[in-house]
Amino acid sequence: MKLNIKLQNVFLEMVCFLYIILFTYAAISKLIDFENFQTQLGQSPLLSAYAASISFLVIFAELGLVVALSLRVSRIKALYLSVGLMTVFTTYIILILNFSSFIPCSCGGILEKLGWNEHLIFNLFFIFIGSCSLLLHQYDKKGIISLLLIVVSSVLFVVFLFLSSEDTMKKQNPFIRRFTPNVASRTLTKNLNNYGFYFAGHSKGNIYLGNTISPLTIIEFDSTLQHKKQYSIQLTPDTLPFRAVKTKILGAHFFLYDGSIPIIYRGLVSDWKATIWVTKKPYFTTLQPIDSTLCVFRGQQLGTYENILGTIALDDSLKIRKQKHLLQKQIDGIFDTDGTLTYSEGLKKIVYTYFYRNQFIVADTALQLVHHVTTIDTTTRAKLKVVRVKKSGDSKLAAPPYTVNLRSAAFNELLFNQSGLRGRYESKKNWDHASIIDVYDITNKIYLFSFYIYHENKMKMSDLLITEKALYAIVGHQIVKYTFGTPMLTQLKK
Known part of the structure; x- marks a missing residue:
């Protein structure tokens, strides 16, 4: 039993470490080329209307989670939020691939060497290992419900942004153009x-x-x-x-x-x-x-x-x-x-x-x-x-x-x-x-x-x-x- 608990803790720490590396790299990449990152969001077919606020929010969230994952007292809560953030990114990609008027370039930051499909698999892997480590840590009704709430609320959040952004872009556009390919x-x-x-x-x-x-x-x-x-x-x-x-x-x-x-x-x-x-x-x-x-x-x-x-x-x-x-x-x-x-x-x-x-x-x-x-x-x-x-x-x-x-x-x-x-x-x-x-x-x-x-x-x-x-x-x-x-x-x- 002690060995199992020890292995669970080691696995949890390894997952947190991987998330720390991922978010650190992603945040620094965005900061180094912030103007390009913001421009790519502005040309997104899904979230154009919120490009300014989202560009700052994502970086702050990633850096904040890096700090929280590094502290033992906040590690579990931070891991729940990390799975939620990866669910947000994954939902965005699914919407891009299936419901977008066009598929933009998958470039910049963590996406630089990956296409959309590859990045989808990459994200799902991190959601999987994050969810496994949380369930191993607390495999009971409360733990399962907490994880489901995080995932579902993350999906609904992105869907809401997508629907409201579409309406804003068409009727209350804040001077953000949509350059649809092949027009x-x-x-x-x-x-x-x-x-x-x-x-x-x-x-x-x-x-x-x-x-x-x-x-x-x-x-x-x-x-x-x-x-x-x-x-x-x-x-x-x-x-x-x-x-x-x-x-x-x-x-x-x-x-x-x-x-x-x-x-x-x-x-x-x-x-x-x-x-x-x-x-x-x-x-x-x-x-x-x-x-x-x-x-x-x-x-x-x-x-x-x-x-x-x-x-x-x-x-x-x-x-x-x-x-x-x-x-x-x-x-x-x-x-x-x-x-x-x-x-x-x-x-x-x-x-x-x-x-x-x-x-x-x-x-x-x-x-x-x-x-x-x-x-x-x-x-x-x-x-x-x-x-x-x-x-x-x-x-x-x-x-x-x-x-x-x-x-x-x-x-x-x-x-x-x-x-x-x-x-x-x-x-x-x-x-x-x-x-x-x-x-x-x-x-x-x-x-x-x-x-x-x-x-x-x-x-x-x-x-x-x-x-x-x-x-x-x-x-x-x-x-x-x-x-x-x-x-x-x-x-x-x-």
């Missing part, structure tokens, strides 16, 4: 041999480009970027004092417009001939066609010059409607409400994304508000320094603006938003070499994931266009195609 892959590129191009639209599988330098020229590519055609728009009349001409293509029609005159031409892509559709009013800065007889515009309110949205409808008669209260003023109603106007043909909804705050507006085609959606950045109020020039009465920016959202495009239920800010736990190297696209579910008001559009020859993306199978980007003097992978196609099919 979009760079597959094709074509040299445009010039600058000034922008996307005019797409129709019947073809991509159309306009050009600010040659505003009457339209370039057509097929979806493979291999077949190219060039068209010249014919205007009647064509002698107006144009200053800022752009073209938008929607289905069989195209709209050529200049809001500074103001004038809107309309024509068919079958012959590229356009006649005046609307002129003399209203003045506008941005135009978005909805169908062949309806356009949404952003203009300015008379007297205050604050930005407003409105609709232009012309069928039998011209109808202009202005919605003065859809854009929400924070500072001056001019710069602070500036943004991108886009349209989801699949949803029949208008989306307006503010440049300088973390929000976009969703409205119907009558400009009735559906809802506001918050982007994952935390800038709720525009950070602008606006001054009024006394001599002219004009408002100007006295300092460079803090741009939150650069540009966006909508397709079906998804909004693709190019962010102007680097998120938490993100690599500066990647940020310096790529643009980040954040994807949102417009209907459910949730953030889904992010992906990179890489610079080409050190040139950044200047425009983007979304189709049902790919994203097209203009980067410098090139058009680049990013083909969607399974995660994106699954969302688009919804």
Whole structure:
């Protein structure tokens, strides 16, 4: 009996010693490369929302258990907690392997030389020897119940963190991006041999480009970027004092417009001939066609010059409607409400994304508000320094603006938003070499994931266009195609 007790004590001390070595190594490894450890947690598909607190909590727990396991008076309680901590790690791995949207790299700290499956076996071994030593020490009802409580509560704790983290990441994101693999892959590129191009639209599988330098020229590519055609728009009349001409293509029609005159031409892509559709009013800065007889515009309110949205409808008669209260003023109603106007043909909804705050507006085609959606950045109020020039009465920016959202495009239920800010736990190297696209579910008001559009020859993306199978980007003097992978196609099919 004495020998058995002695062997039990030796086994208990050996197990405690192994746990001490394990936790010491793990904690020191994390401390040496703490920034990388925190970044990996931030990119975790399960615990991203709690990366900051968990990164400190895990290290403190491991070091605390090392001390407690070294003291005879606290050794047994510390061993129970050690088994619980290993159960936490093991549950996390099981969730990663079976319930995660993607499986991240198993690197850093104790995971450095092991894959997820190997590490799962490694953890189970430590749980097994820890449980055996505890049951040998106290093999009775109280000991068994205590061990079961520790294990079950550890599992439930991780499951709770997983479920609450998912909800937080989608609805109350603390600016932590989720870079899901295989969302979009760079597959094709074509040299445009010039600058000034922008996307005019797409129709019947073809991509159309306009050009600010040659505003009457339209370039057509097929979806493979291999077949190219060039068209010249014919205007009647064509002698107006144009200053800022752009073209938008929607289905069989195209709209050529200049809001500074103001004038809107309309024509068919079958012959590229356009006649005046609307002129003399209203003045506008941005135009978005909805169908062949309806356009949404952003203009300015008379007297205050604050930005407003409105609709232009012309069928039998011209109808202009202005919605003065859809854009929400924070500072001056001019710069602070500036943004991108886009349209989801699949949803029949208008989306307006503010440049300088973390929000976009969703409205119907009558400009009735559906809802506001918050982007994952935390800038709720525009950070602008606006001054009024006394001599002219004009408002100007006295300092460079803090741009939150650069540009966006909508397709079906998804909004693709190019962010102007680097998120938490993100690599500066990647940020310096790529643009980040954040994807949102417009209907459910949730953030889904992010992906990179890489610079080409050190040139950044200047425009983007979304189709049902790919994203097209203009980067410098090139058009680049990013083909969607399974995660994106699954969302688009919804």
